[in-house]
Amino acid sequence: MPLTAPPAGRRRSKQLSPVHRITNVSTSWQEIFDLGARETASSGVEPESETQRRGVLRRLRESLSKSRQALVEEISASLFDRIDEEAWERLEEALIMADAGAPTTAEVVERLEREVESGSVSPDGEAVRERLIEILAEVSSNGRGPIDLSGEPAVLLMVGVNGTGKTTTIGKIAWHLSREFGLSVVLAAGDTYRAAAAEQLGEWAERAGAELIRSAPGGDPGAVAFDAIAAARARGADVVIVDTAGRLHTQGNLMDELAKVRRVIAKQMPDAPHETLISIDATTGQNGLRQAQIFSEAAEVNGVVLTKLDGTAKGGIVLAIANELGIPVKLIGTGESLEDLHPFDPEDFARALLAE
């Protein structure tokens, strides 16, 4: 039984973004971070070379291997035999299983189907699969832009639901900023609620070579952010990353608190926070869309960090988030170590899902 299209009220007849140029080069750290006027001191480590990036791509493919195997089997079975009704159904099934959600799945499949029927894509397995990759890459690059760290200091706010990997991601970002660009980072332990949250961030600060600003447990998160920015200014640090307590988007009072933290930051520094990222767990189902939407309303989210991609979950929810909300993924997390963070590349993502 084919999947029916989504309810008329929810479906948008929006144009998917213009053709994404397929390049052979993955997104680099230099591309994903906008450092403004800053002259980055070399920390003795060269920015990622082409060879290194290809190595990363290979590792990425390997770590995504389980998920891609499953999807490739689905895709191969549906696209390499015949291009018929069954094939489209199986593609739908594969995308639903990847958590892409009904509306986005319907749009992608319908678009590809139309193109094959109209003849703009030749009806052979290889061509259709390549076009599918292109479409998926396009969809996931909706709203694409770099992480804005041009402020002095640049203030980055991390938000998200409990357990999605905010604190770990902050550690990774701090480490990469220091390693790739030689930037000095201050971490603000804005989670004043969770037991031992500041200690947890403290350990990451140590590993990443960043400074930690914290308060006593139960303190005011806004105050911690304030102190951290003041400290960064005093020491001439480049970036402040503010951790916040995990919270469900359904908790109105906590969403209000988040908005308040932003106001405190903005009062201190008019354009700050310069970038707000929401962490989304790759295993999250359709609720991820809701999360992104509600957090965006409270905190003007600029981008997504898609975490825990080293598991078997495909993280297809980001297709829906980009497609329906125009919020792009900027970073992906692929493990619990400092190195396990990469710039999001739409084509890599789509290809890694489908590649042999």
Next chain:
Amino acid sequence: MVFDQLSDRLQATLSEVRSRGKLSEGDVDAAMREIRLALLEADVNFKVVKTFTKTLKERCLGAEVLESLDPGQQVVKIVNEELTGLMGGAGRDLAFASNGPTVILMAGLQGSGKTTACAKLARHLGESGKDVALAACDVYRPAAVDQLVTVGERAGAHVYEQGTDADPVEIAAWALDRARTEERDVLIVDTAGRLHIDEDLMDELTKVRKRTRPHDVLLVVDAMTGQDAVGVAESFAEAAEFDGVVMTKLDGDARGGAALSVKAVTGKPILFASTGEKLEAFERFHPDRMASRILGMGDMLSLIEKAEQQVDERQAEDLQKKLEDDRFTLEDFRQQMRQVRKMGPLSGLIGMLPGMGAMKQLKGADVDEGELDRVEAIILSMTPLERANPAIVKGSRRKRIAAGSGTKVQQVNQLIKQFDQMRKMMRQMMSGKAPDPQQLAQMAGGAPRPKYRRR
């Protein structure tokens, strides 16, 4: 509240079915299609949905329904039964040791809520008088041990830890010895979050299990998990041989499909539900009650249980009697509201009241406590007679009440109307019938029916 979306859709579909009297095959087909889509959009695993709707369809196309005098009601009954079965039947208890400490092992993915769940379980068991110890075997996650120490102590349990330099398997074994020596009733073993495809860590989990020989192994699953839930559950079933599931973050608005899928695929039931960050937000999971809740039939048993924790038994009996005899007044409602607000976040409790799921005023993932203050103010502005018999509240009385409570006459009207509908529903519930989903939809101002374009 979790399952809200699925609940709405199923109720709408079933209300349509019920309104039709005799059902044709085409009617059943249409309903099955909608149920299928509702389940998929609720994150229920694709393959589970396939099997479920197939079984459902077979039953619904059988004589049981088509020849029944009230086929619509039969369909509701079947969906309820199948949904209950999908989630685990009648509910199950933890297995306890006959001598020595009962060992409970907690496992799951990173970020699923294991450590918090450990503390909550410790508190839950402590409530019934058990002496509980916790073993801190997560030596990987920064400050994990500190976290368990803090929340464990808050829960009134003893925490056994050896910092982060020891081997988790050894810590577990040492903790068990200690629990035996100190004659604890329960030892809950917290472990590090791990990927089900991480061979090394899954081996470690197997080793911990073999060394501690737990009476219960619980898999902690985040309610917002999508299609991946099944794969995770299957792998953990193989390596950890878990006995049951703890579903966490159920206070969100995740559609909860993972909950429905896990049992279907592994055969293991959901034993506990974690419904908030506070330690008290933890309860035994009853599949039959949850199925009932999803279908809008309420969960009076859970509600009464919770109420019993707050009020004494006599008061609870009084309440039960009042509901049965239909003597429930606005004053009773106000008293109950007070008690209820003491029980914890209302959003969690609302779903337990029959028909409450549909009451727009109280609906929404985040109950507006301000709204409830207004409701209380309105009731307080009524005379005892008016509270006992709202039917007499007309015209000038309404104006007086509105003025006295600082609200509008419209709001007074709305409260009285909804209270009436609620009483009607309770009457039906008490007489053993499921409330009419159509009526529920009406109360909510008409639940919107989703329209679908067929491929």
